[in-house]
Amino acid sequence: MVRTSxxxxxxxAALVREIHAKNRQAFxxxxERHFQELAMAAFRYVKDAGIAQELVQEVFIRIWEQPSLLDENGALRAYLYKAVINHAINYLKREKNIARHHSLIAESLTDSYLHNLQEEQELKLRIYQEIEKLPKQCAKVFKMSRFDGLKYREIAEQLQISEKTVENHIINALRILRENLFYRxxxxxxxxxxxxxxxxxxxLAGDLLSRL
Incomplete structure (x- = not known):
């Protein structure tokens, strides 16, 4: 396997070979590179951001579990788009004759749904705990942006700092969080x-993910 750097x-093609070799860093x-654009592609079909993200995640999980789905000589990005769009279309077919509220009620009664819900809440708690460990000013700026929904200009005015300083705090917070959540x-x-x-x-990272 190649080095992470x-x-x-x-x-x-080389990335596909690394996935076939179960290289987690490559996967x-x-x-991280394609998640957001694929979620937007799925959203055009299902019209629900949460479901679109789940569909993309399911495609990636299936690829990790069955790397042979990827052709070493094929175009990776094109395959991902095709897989996600097909998955979205199949989702719509499954949902076509089922009222949404009935589906949610049935889903909420399954052990799998309850387990996934509990696990998601535990993961969110883990993220919140790591946010509280950030440097005081960095954590404050980050929460004002991500949780209070304030714009950089509004945060800068309230804290009497520059908008660039606000942006730097948020980027630094995301870097620390990624390090603590995934590399440790x-x-x-x-x-x-x-x-x-x-x-x-x-x-959480949103449009800043590519800059981390």
């Missing part, structure tokens, strides 16, 4: 759980 320089790199991670977590944690982190 070399992953960003690999071609699509995570692809996940609990080895007892399975990879599917890590994927869910990545999804929650990607939602």
């Amino acid at each position: 070399d992953i960003t320089q690999l071609s699509e 995570t790199f692809i996940y 991670q609990d080895n007892s977590r399975d990879y599917t759980t890590n994927l869910r944690l990545m999804q929650l982190f990607a939602l």
